[in-house]
Structure formats: C-alpha cells, structure tokens
Amino acid sequence: MVGERIRSSIIEGGLPPGSQLHEVELAASFGVSRGPVREALQRLIQEGLLRSEPHRGVFVPVMSxxxxxxxxxxxxxxxxxxxxxxxxxxxxxxxxxxxxxxxxxxxxxxxxxxxxxxxxxxxxxxxxxxxxxxxxxxxxxxxxxxxxxxxxxxxxxxxxxxxxxxxxxxxxxxxxxxxxxxxxxxxxxxxxxxxxxxxxxxxxxxxxxxxxxxxxx
Missing domain, CATH: 1.20.120.530 (GntR ligand-binding domain-like)
Known part of the structure; x- marks a missing residue:
C-alpha cells in the first residue's frame, strides 16, 4: 500500500522530479512505522522510480x-x-x-x-x-x-x-x-x-x- 501510493504520487506528478523523500515524514503521513516505508523506497529504487544518492538521501530522478x-x-x-x-x-x-x-x-x-x-x-x-x-x-x-x-x-x-x-x-x-x-x-x-x-x-x-x-x- 505504501509503495503503491508513493508510486502513484511520482507518476501523477504529486512528487515532481528532484523531490527528496524522508522516511520519518512518509511514515507519519501514512500512519505506519519506518520499516514498511524503507522497504517501499528500496523497491522503488530497484524499479528506477527513485534514486538513492550517498550522504544525501532518496530523490525522484530528474531525467536528463x-x-x-x-x-x-x-x-x-x-x-x-x-x-x-x-x-x-x-x-x-x-x-x-x-x-x-x-x-x-x-x-x-x-x-x-x-x-x-x-x-x-x-x-x-x-x-x-x-x-x-x-x-x-x-x-x-x-x-x-x-x-x-x-x-x-x-x-x-x-x-x-x-x-x-x-x-x-x-x-x-x-x-x-x-x-x-x-x-x-x-x-x-x-x-x-x-x-x-x-x-x-x-x-x-x-x-x-x-x-x-x-x-x-
């Protein structure tokens, strides 16, 4: 559920390219612990819908x-x-x-x-x-x-x-x-x-x- 909602927000433009995602904020907004959010973010990174940048965080990719x-x-x-x-x-x-x-x-x-x-x-x-x-x-x-x-x-x-x-x-x-x-x-x-x-x-x-x-x- 968490992954699907984040995916929809990315695809539909609710999270535009360049947006940074924070585990704590997402967990609070979905009313869940950080575990499911972390798992959802990792899955979306594997799919290419998010990008993890060392020492910076997780972002919606900006396509060059x-x-x-x-x-x-x-x-x-x-x-x-x-x-x-x-x-x-x-x-x-x-x-x-x-x-x-x-x-x-x-x-x-x-x-x-x-x-x-x-x-x-x-x-x-x-x-x-x-x-x-x-x-x-x-x-x-x-x-x-x-x-x-x-x-x-x-x-x-x-x-x-x-x-x-x-x-x-x-x-x-x-x-x-x-x-x-x-x-x-x-x-x-x-x-x-x-x-x-x-x-x-x-x-x-x-x-x-x-x-x-x-x-x-």
Missing part, C-alpha cells in the same frame, strides 16, 4: 537528455527482441489480437481528449507486446525500463495532443506484426521511439528554460 536516449535504446533492444520472437514462433495472430484491443482503447481515449488515459494505454501496448513474446527474462528486464518510462511520460502527458499520429504509430506496429513483417515492425517501432525521444527532449528543454527564467526573474 542522455537518460531519455538510454531508456529508449534499452526499450528498442528489448521490444525488438520481443517482435522477432513473436513472429518467429507463430505468436503473431494472438499478439495482434491483444495489441489491437489496446490500440482501440487508446483511440477512444484520444477522441475523448483524455490524454492521461492515452499515456496509460501507450504503456499498456508496449507491456502487452513484450508479454506476447512469452519470455520471462525479457519481461523481467522490461519491468525496470518501463518504470523509468513512466517518469518520462509524466513529463510528456501534456504533449501527447501534439502527436497527431500516436494511435496510428501503434496501429502500424501491430499491423506489421499481424502481417509477420519483422523488418516493417522493427522500422515502425524505431520511428515511434525516435519521435518519442525528440518530443521528450523538447519538453525537457522547455522545462529547463522555464526554471532558468524563474531563477533569473
């Missing part, structure tokens, strides 16, 4: 441009492996059915201008993609990198309405998988990630410029 590139580099490697396994092991039809369901849900959320749900379905799509490969080790590795992606998307939610082709990008990936077109699916996945990196880096630059302006003011 290099962090964003590295996260999507890892995701492309993991999800690319999932795509190749899905197609090579005759799992394409089953994977497409699950992925198409998520794409339809994403499209409905986009039509309703519910950008928070659009972001959530985006993560669901990629989680389903990796799960469809039926590789426990790929899924285990993906768990950490998708948690760090959540931090990125908490910055990106307000930008999603500027990405007119977001639903179509996901639909193209799923259609390529259905067609068992490995090369096409990989190309669509790479383009999707490249677009996300550019948008996230632009958003990060805007935030830094804003903070610099506030300090100058």
């Amino acid at each position: 441009a290099d962090d964003i590139v590295d996260i999507y580099l890892a995701r492309e490697a993991l999800e690319g492996a999932a795509v190749r396994r899905i197609i090579a092991t005759a799992r394409a039809a089953t994977a497409y059915k699950a992925l198409d369901k998520v794409v339809r849900s994403m499209e409905a959320a986009e039509n309703a201008e519910d950008w928070k749900t659009v972001a959530s379905r985006d993560l669901d799509f990629h989680t389903v993609l990796v799960a469809s490969a039926e590789s426990p080790r790929l899924e285990r590795m993906f768990t950490t990198v998708i948690s760090e992606t959540r931090l990125c998307l908490s910055m990106l939610t307000s930008e999603l309405q500027g990405r007119d082709f977001l639903v179509e990008e996901h639909r193209e990936i799923s259609e390529m998988i259905r067609a068992e077109d490995t090369e096409g699916a990989m190309a669509a996945l790479t383009k999707h990630f490249d677009d996300a990196v550019v948008t996230l880096q632009r958003r990060g630059g805007d935030v830094e410029d804003g903070e610099a302006g506030e300090k100058a003011g």
Whole structure:
C-alpha cells in the first residue's frame, strides 16, 4: 500500500522530479512505522522510480537528455527482441489480437481528449507486446525500463495532443506484426521511439528554460 501510493504520487506528478523523500515524514503521513516505508523506497529504487544518492538521501530522478536516449535504446533492444520472437514462433495472430484491443482503447481515449488515459494505454501496448513474446527474462528486464518510462511520460502527458499520429504509430506496429513483417515492425517501432525521444527532449528543454527564467526573474 505504501509503495503503491508513493508510486502513484511520482507518476501523477504529486512528487515532481528532484523531490527528496524522508522516511520519518512518509511514515507519519501514512500512519505506519519506518520499516514498511524503507522497504517501499528500496523497491522503488530497484524499479528506477527513485534514486538513492550517498550522504544525501532518496530523490525522484530528474531525467536528463542522455537518460531519455538510454531508456529508449534499452526499450528498442528489448521490444525488438520481443517482435522477432513473436513472429518467429507463430505468436503473431494472438499478439495482434491483444495489441489491437489496446490500440482501440487508446483511440477512444484520444477522441475523448483524455490524454492521461492515452499515456496509460501507450504503456499498456508496449507491456502487452513484450508479454506476447512469452519470455520471462525479457519481461523481467522490461519491468525496470518501463518504470523509468513512466517518469518520462509524466513529463510528456501534456504533449501527447501534439502527436497527431500516436494511435496510428501503434496501429502500424501491430499491423506489421499481424502481417509477420519483422523488418516493417522493427522500422515502425524505431520511428515511434525516435519521435518519442525528440518530443521528450523538447519538453525537457522547455522545462529547463522555464526554471532558468524563474531563477533569473
């Protein structure tokens, strides 16, 4: 319960990047001892949603441009492996059915201008993609990198309405998988990630410029 509430606060922006977390304060706010809080913080550090800095404490990470590139580099490697396994092991039809369901849900959320749900379905799509490969080790590795992606998307939610082709990008990936077109699916996945990196880096630059302006003011 403690871990889930802290996780939600981080992802939803209640604890913005750079925030420091204190065991004593969290324990008091949750009405629990420090033990469960310490355990929850350690779990979130392992997931990449928190960062422990020696002699300083525990913080919500601030994602740099290099962090964003590295996260999507890892995701492309993991999800690319999932795509190749899905197609090579005759799992394409089953994977497409699950992925198409998520794409339809994403499209409905986009039509309703519910950008928070659009972001959530985006993560669901990629989680389903990796799960469809039926590789426990790929899924285990993906768990950490998708948690760090959540931090990125908490910055990106307000930008999603500027990405007119977001639903179509996901639909193209799923259609390529259905067609068992490995090369096409990989190309669509790479383009999707490249677009996300550019948008996230632009958003990060805007935030830094804003903070610099506030300090100058």
